[in-house]
Amino acid sequence: MATENQNVTVQRVEPSFNPVQDEDLDQYGRELQDCTIVDVDVHVDDTLMFMFDYMDGHYRKRMETVLQADFKGEPGNSLRNMIAHIAWLGSSYDKPPRAKLATKEDLLARMEKGIIDYSILFPSELLPIGYLPEPKWAAALATAYNQYMVDAYQNLDGVKIAIVVAPQHPQRAAEEIDLHAGHPDVVSVCIPDVGVNPPIGDEKYWPMFEAAARHDLPISFHGIEALIHDNYPLRVAHFHTLMQVNSMGFPFTSMLQIMSVVCAGIPVRFPNLKFAILEAGLTWMPFIMYRLDAAYLRYRTEMPALEKKPSDYIRDWYIGTHELEALPRRGDLVRLIDLYQGHDTTMWASDWPHLERDLIAGLMRYDMDDTLRRKILGENALRFFGLAPRK
Amino acid sequence: MTTAQPPARQTRQRRKITVAATDDLPPGARVEVQTGRAVIAVFNVDGEYYALFGRCPHQSAPLSRGRLQGTVICNAETCWETEWAFDGEILVCPGHGMEYHVKSGEAIGYDLKLRTYEVVVEEGQVILLL
Ligand code: FES
Numbered sequence: 001m002a003t004e005n006q007n008v009t010v011q012r013v014e015p016s017f018n019p020v021q022d023e024d025l026d027q028y029g030r031e032l033q034d035c036t037i038v039d040v041d042v043h044v045d046d047t048l049m050f051m052f053d054y055m056d057g058h059y060r061k062r063m064e065t066v067l068q069a070d071f072k073g074e075p076g077n078s079l080r081n082m083i084a085h086i087a088w089l090g091s092s093y094d095k096p097p098r099a100k101l102a103t104k105e106d107l108l109a110r111m112e113k114g115i116i117d118y119s120i121l122f123p124s125e126l127l128p129i130g131y132l133p134e135p136k137w138a139a140a141l142a143t144a145y146n147q148y149m150v151d152a153y154q155n156l157d158g159v160k161i162a163i164v165v166a167p168q169h170p171q172r173a174a175e176e177i178d179l180h181a182g183h184p185d186v187v188s189v190c191i192p193d194v195g196v197n198p199p200i201g202d203e204k205y206w207p208m209f210e211a212a213a214r215h216d217l218p219i220s221f222h223g224i225e226a227l228i229h230d231n232y233p234l235r236v237a238h239f240h241t242l243m244q245v246n247s248m249g250f251p252f253t254s255m256l257q258i259m260s261v262v263c264a265g266i267p268v269r270f271p272n273l274k275f276a277i278l279e280a281g282l283t284w285m286p287f288i289m290y291r292l293d294a295a296y297l298r299y300r301t302e303m304p305a306l307e308k309k310p311s312d313y314i315r316d317w318y319i320g321t322h323e324l325e326a327l328p329r330r331g332d333l334v335r336l337i338d339l340y341q342g343h344d345t346t347m348w349a350s351d352w353p354h355l356e357r358d359l360i361a362g363l364m365r366y367d368m369d370d371t372l373r374r375k376i377l378g379e380n381a382l383r384f385f386g387l388a389p390r391k
Numbered sequence: 392m393t394t395a396q397p398p399a400r401q402t403r404q405r406r407k408i409t410v411a412a413t414d415d416l417p418p419g420a421r422v423e424v425q426t427g428r429a430v431i432a433v434f435n436v437d438g439e440y441y442a443l444f445g446r447c448p449h450q451s452a453p454l455s456r457g458r459l460q461g462t463v464i465c466n467a468e469t470c471w472e473t474e475w476a477f478d479g480e481i482l483v484c485p486g487h488g489m490e491y492h493v494k495s496g497e498a499i500g501y502d503l504k505l506r507t508y509e510v511v512v513e514e515g516q517v518i519l520l521l
Pocket of ligand 1: 447448449450451452484485486487488489
């Protein structure tokens with residue numbers, strides 16, 4: 001039923017049992033048609049069953065047990081932690097219903113709208129591997145994921161892949177980078193940074209950074225709503241609601257890892273390395289930059305490798321807008337970006353199709369000049385991921 | 392929580408928009424009305440009609456597509472126990488889940504109220520008064 005009277009359209013609609021996904025793009029399609037748009041945080045279905053065919057030997061056997069056990073019973077020991085985590089999150093997603101995982105067809109349908117120039121695919125179910133206690137098992141999962149993603153998602157128009165590594169096995173992480181960095185559709189290495197112990201600047205991880213620097217492959221840190229650190233008192237167990245975990249987990253992890261990387265002098269040792277932080281929002285950026293600068297006055301001698309103050313390094317980090325904090329006034333986003341000097345580093349990210357994904361209207365509602373909007377929507381991401389403009 | 396009342400004094404001629412024949416908007420059904428730049432969501436909840444501003448102030452998701460369900464409340468009247476309430480009257484934004492009382496437009500847990508519009512039935516037609 002659609003009737004027209006006096007320039008009025010009446011449209012019968014049905015309630016949506018999945019969160020709305022792409023209507024926002026349709027709404028802004030015309031306005032954005034000559035603008036480069038890169039969605040720097042997109043997730044497709046990477047359920048563990050897809051990893052099965054990419055596992056060998058006893059890891060394959062173990063995965064078989066996990067899948068057969070239907071995530072109950074006695075699955076492969078350390079994976080159980082990961083599954084328990086997912087089950088807990090799943091149970092809390094009651095409003096709106098948890099977004100379905102996007103299939104390849106869903107992704108292609110979204111790209112076919114012709115609005116988004118590039119989607120960068122990041123892991124979803126694999127993000128907790130950073131805190132699996134068993135390095136080899138974590139590395140085996142990462143290897144399987146990377147090969148699956150390359151096989152399934154290469155040569156698709158505008159689709160690019162971030163491989164994942166298990167930081168607790170730096171040697172295997174470096175090998176994964178060496179193996180995939182030359183692939184034209186692999187544009188970044190994702191470090192799942194939540195729960196990584198010790199923090200990611202530690203010398204044990206340097207082979208991984210060295211490999212990324214060798215191939216000029218930018219590093220993206222991507223958290224999960226899990227925990228900040230694996231030690232008391234910062235474990236998830238000490239938060240009793242998902243809101244607390246979600247609000248604190250991402251930015252606290254990000255601040256911890258930025259601080260760790262910068263204080264370890266990694267940007268000095270590997271000056272060509274580019275870093276991005278995803279899914280942690282933006283508002284904490286000025287805090288960590290200028291808090292560290294204040295402490296640097298007193299403690300500089302603890303990190304003699306640094307050649308400039310911490311904020312001079314951190315302002316070069318790229319950052320994804322998701323999950324965009326609900327700033328109250330329309331001019332606030334630009335004020336915030338000014339504070340962390342992020343005009344050339346802020347990148348639009350939706351987190352599609354996850355429940356908490358940002359609609360593009362969430363960015364468009366903030367006032368900003370056209371130059372900055374274009375940088376955020378795509379130009380900064382083209383530079384970070386080394387992509388050619390398509391418009 | 393109060394149901395929206397029409398303004399006490401009407402200074403201009405109100406615009407009438409025919410939304411649908413009552414038969415075409417049975418209980419449970421909803422329509423989205425677009426007039427100029429305004430988008431309005433109209434619901435039939437158990438035979439009563441309610442019309443609200445149609446875009447969520449958070450990130451503009453279409454409220455006409457929200458599910459109607461209940462929600463949990465916890466206040467002095469419930470002796471600070473959590474209870475299920477307003478069954479079938481809470482419009483859940485299909486964007487990220489903000490909740491609105493469909494009868495009043497009030498957002499649950501926010502100091503925010505969506506604009507509401509009067510709906511009347513005349514000669515078997517559901518009419519929106521602007
Ligand atoms: S758009 Fe309504 S809650 Fe986000």
